[in-house]
Amino acid sequence: MTDQPTNRVLPDPASPIGVFDSGVGGLSILRHILQQLPHENLLYLADSGYAPYGEKSEKLVIERSLAIAQFLLDSGCKALVVACNTATAAAIKLLRDQYPQIPIVGVEPGLKPAAVLTASGTVGVLATERTLSSDKFRQLRDQLAATTGVRFLSQPCNGLADLIEHDELDSTTTVALIERLVAPLVAQQADTLVLGCTHYPFAQQIIRETAIKSGSKSVQIIDTGEPVARQLARLLAQHRLENPNAEAATLTACTTGEPAALSAAFDKLLQKQPHITQVAV
Numbered sequence: 344m345t346d347q348p349t350n351r352v353l354p355d356p357a358s359p360i361g362v363f364d365s366g367v368g369g370l371s372i373l374r375h376i377l378q379q380l381p382h383e384n385l386l387y388l389a390d391s392g393y394a395p396y397g398e399k400s401e402k403l404v405i406e407r408s409l410a411i412a413q414f415l416l417d418s419g420c421k422a423l424v425v426a427c428n429t430a431t432a433a434a435i436k437l438l439r440d441q442y443p444q445i446p447i448v449g450v451e452p453g454l455k456p457a458a459v460l461t462a463s464g465t466v467g468v469l470a471t472e473r474t475l476s477s478d479k480f481r482q483l484r485d486q487l488a489a490t491t492g493v494r495f496l497s498q499p500c501n502g503l504a505d506l507i508e509h510d511e512l513d514s515t516t517t518v519a520l521i522e523r524l525v526a527p528l529v530a531q532q533a534d535t536l537v538l539g540c541t542h543y544p545f546a547q548q549i550i551r552e553t554a555i556k557s558g559s560k561s562v563q564i565i566d567t568g569e570p571v572a573r574q575l576a577r578l579l580a581q582h583r584l585e586n587p588n589a590e591a592a593t594l595t596a597c598t599t600g601e602p603a604a605l606s607a608a609f610d611k612l613l614q615k616q617p618h619i620t621q622v623a624v
């Protein structure tokens with residue numbers, strides 16, 4: 344343990360890790376946490392009552408992120424995962440300033456791995472309008488473009504997270520929207536596509552098929568769920584917060600929307616049936 348003040352109550356390693364997103368998108372991160380950290384207790388919060396974040400004001404996304412973080416910590420969480428690119432871009436710095444003693448992991452579009460993988464030198468970035476217009480994203484993009492010479496094409500995907508949120512994963516509307524979003528990127532020689540929103544990995548298959556249909560020979564798709572779970576494992580070890588109990592861990596969930604909708608999403612996307620409660624945050 345490093346320089347922890349002695350007069351502070353340290354979090355209990357057996358406490359849950361709080362994971363949140365605007366809705367069901369964070370389940371694409373949660374599935375990697377479940378795989379990599381099977382002994383950790385997890386509490387997932389879907390802010391579906393306020394989704395989608397991507398088309399809301401930065402102020403609202405910040406307010407929601409701060410309120411949810413406080414709720415999860417009040418519920419006894421020992422660490423937080425902001426399983427949402429939009430909330431990370433808007434609020435991660437504020438969250439870390441507010442809770443310096445808590446390990447907090449965020450999610451950002453995987454531009455660095457994309458810059459390494461691209462052969463054409465052009466990368467398409469699919470994300471919400473709010474993520475793409477954030478200072479955090481622009482700084483990362485401009486700095487990487489300057490140092491690697493890679494061209495990053497930003498593609499705001501208005502409406503896509505909302506369709507996935509409402510269980511329209513493979514509806515004709517979703518497929519048509521993905522075609523409109525992906526085809527222009529392929530036409531501009533993008534051979535690597537970054538999924539910069541945690542809802543999109545659930546549409547990865549359609550995104551890949553659309554890219555190939557649009558003329559791409561070998562498209563690479565970057566999803567950051569796995570490295571995020573790895574970073575969480577690293578931080579827990581660093582803070583000596585790994586759960587010492589080896590018995591089966593618990594997974595519980597809550598939502599500011601409809602529990603039945605979240606329950607259906609858990610079942611369909613993760614084949615899990617956690618206990619779900621509705622909360623007012």
Ligand code: DGL
Nearest residue numbers: 368395396397428429541
């Ligand atoms: N899943 C979120 C993200 O990673 C937000 C989608 C939304 O609510 O617009 O950006």
